[in-house]
Amino acid sequence: MILNRLFEFMPGLETFARYEKSWLKDDVTAALSVAAVALPVAIAYAQLTGVNAAVGLYSCVLPMLVYALFGTSRQLIVGPDAATCAVIAAVVTPLAAGDSLMHWQLVMTMTVMTGFWCLIASRFKLGVLADFLSKPILMGLLNGVAITIIVGQFSKIFGFTFDEKYLLERLSGAPSYLSQTHVPTFLMAVLTVIIYFVMKRLKPTWPASMFAIAVGALLVWLFNLNQYDIAVIGSVAGGLPSFQTPVFNIGIARELVMPALNLAMVSFVSMMLTARSFAAKNGYDIDADKEFKALGLANIASALSQGFAVSGADSRTAVNDANGGKTQLVSIIAAVLIAIVAVFLTAPLEYIPSAALGVVLVIASVHLIDFKAIWVLRLRDRQAFYLALTTLFAVLFIGVIPGITLAVLLGLFQFLRTVMRPTDQVLGLDAKGIIRSIDGSDKAVAVPGVFIYRFNSPLTYFNSTYFKRRLLERFARQNQLEPVDCVMIDAVPCFTHLDLSVMAMLIDIEALLRKRGVSLVLAGRKRQLISWFEQTDMVVGEEGIIIRSDLYLALKLHQSHLAATTEPTSESAETTAANQSILSHSQI
Known part of the structure; x- marks a missing residue:
């Protein structure tokens, strides 16, 4: 030992x-x-x-x-x-x-x-x-x-x-x-x-x-x-070095503190x-x-x-x-x-x-x-x-x-800049039911009625406003193409620590979305998020922010909820059946 x-x-x-x-x-x-x-x-x-x-x-x-x-x-x-x-x-x-x-x-x-x-x-x-x-x-x-x-x-x-x-x-x-x-x-x-x-x-x-x-x-x-x-x-004073205490003005020494820090960093x-x-x-x-x-x-x-x-x-x-x-x-x-x-x-x-x-x-x-x-x-x-x-x-x-x-x-x-203005993606499903970014390749498409968002940086007080702006901007663009009734956020990359400013920002987003009849779901880090919500007296569940274990389960439960609460027309029934068929192939 x-x-x-x-x-x-x-x-x-x-x-x-x-x-x-x-x-x-x-x-x-x-x-x-x-x-x-x-x-x-x-x-x-x-x-x-x-x-x-x-x-x-x-x-x-x-x-x-x-x-x-x-x-x-x-x-x-x-x-x-x-x-x-x-x-x-x-x-x-x-x-x-x-x-x-x-x-x-x-x-x-x-x-x-x-x-x-x-x-x-x-x-x-x-x-x-x-x-x-x-x-x-x-x-x-x-x-x-x-x-x-x-x-x-x-x-x-x-x-x-x-x-x-x-x-x-x-x-x-x-x-x-x-x-x-x-x-x-x-x-x-x-x-x-x-x-x-x-x-x-x-x-x-x-x-x-x-x-x-x-x-x-x-x-x-x-x-x-x-x-x-x-x-x-010239002359080189060889031999063993002898210890000597520096004698100079302390004010001059003070001038060395920050350059020494820079030198330590670069070295x-x-x-x-x-x-x-x-x-x-x-x-x-x-x-x-x-x-x-x-x-x-x-x-x-x-x-x-x-x-x-x-x-x-x-x-x-x-x-x-x-x-x-x-x-x-x-x-x-x-x-x-x-x-x-x-x-x-x-x-x-x-x-x-x-x-x-x-x-x-x-x-x-x-x-x-x-x-x-x-x-x-x-x-x-x-x-x-x-x-x-x-x-x-x-x-x-x-x-x-x-x-x-x-x-x-x-x-x-x-x-x-990397932390405050990170990359972000809107997510969808590919033909195999795998969640991936929606890009120009058309390999993934948006899930009807669902907006899935990923923010690639830990959320903290100095990037929460940017997060909110980007989320609402991208949600608005998708909502114009097809009505959205659920916003899902991938919580794994961005919810890494408790920040009261972030919690307050989530309350604002949830209130804005609820006025439009849209639910807010956080997918991932379930136990951690529930603990934080309890500490900050935030509402969890149907009356507040919904928390799920991961995105696949969140999508599965959302489709099940739609099937149970709506009387489907032939067209909507086909859409729901197609979504459930895709999700049945995904990793839950």
Whole structure:
């Protein structure tokens, strides 16, 4: 019992308890590859965030160890992420106002806040938020962030400094900036690109980014290229991270609360897309709520080790899977290797050219760009295409943080629109007596004298008015074609919880229909509806709203009632007999 609870709390322990020796070779091979890819990327993302290179390494070690214990994905690798770092830099840079120590402290504070938001979400079982930001919105967001990063790195590649903050202003000043190109810096960037793609061509499985950066650092060291004003990352304070309490104005920290919430949302959704895809590929499931907790603990661990916010790293996860990684042991081994570099081998890092890191960031960001997928949406789903495009332009034109806020709001509005204005159908019977939607195919026809309605969303106070309007509009159209004496509502999809506004709306509909001599029947959720009606003192039965177990029984009893209460003419008798014949073939 205790062991099961421990496994429930730390899913990774269960994997290690059942570890098979045959997995070890693949896990070690994958860990070496992951560490080789993670090292240069972590240093580059530290530069993007605006902190020391060693901080990027610290941001890998503890988070990877923590996720290995608390995460439910066997392949996912957590660590610095392009979108995450871009968000942090956009928030923290103006608040720090050039103070490097405050910048670092604000980065850690925002990371802790992000972690706590994730833990709160996990506590309240909000893993469903993985589906909150739709794929089109996330596509637009990542494309916009990638373009923003790429343009921002041009200053390192060409050797100038941007005076403007926003993308459009930077692009408008491109001719002036390009005229300021520092030739030695640009040549170093070109050399890095050449080495990267030559390595990719000759040795596709080797870590091309690390090799290109290492060659650049070696050239700086051998030929003292500093004398040509080629910028390098400079002194790297290695060793074990020391805990420090941030010292800054609480008012500034307050500015980080909502950006941290946005960051938690985007990081989690992005991570879940990666985790789910590799889980499906390898034949297992992941727990979204536990993933929220694992991400929160990983971010808190990163902050405690002086690092910055982390998320699921899709490129490193892909490397892990491609090299046959089987379990979370890959993360542990890779974290140990990175820790060794961070503590003992930081001296060579100071010779790494900033231009080379800029190239690595551009290459990593290019992989996030997928305009083709957005364009395909135009043909498949025009609404999704507009959502993706709106998010993309928002990030480009108004900035990363406002763009992310807009993306979250778009996700919320999309959800509310789906719930408040859902699809609905008028139902009828086909030739086999099966209830189905009446559409242009003529496979189903309306039951004479009966209007059957289905509303495809839970009814609540903010869509009850729309429900009432749609029901009466569609009822009126059918009633014009043929008189209707009974309205039936499929209660299964729409009556999911008690809402007093909905109950009041039903009373209004029943009163309107009764004045026209039409009865109102709710079909499905019988016990639940009767209980709600009793709580709200609503009338059930012939004198009020009729409740039946399902639509088939409601139709059967309605036809029986007509047969018992009317003196049929030859024509009406034939109609009644035909309806009963159809219903006799249906599923009751």
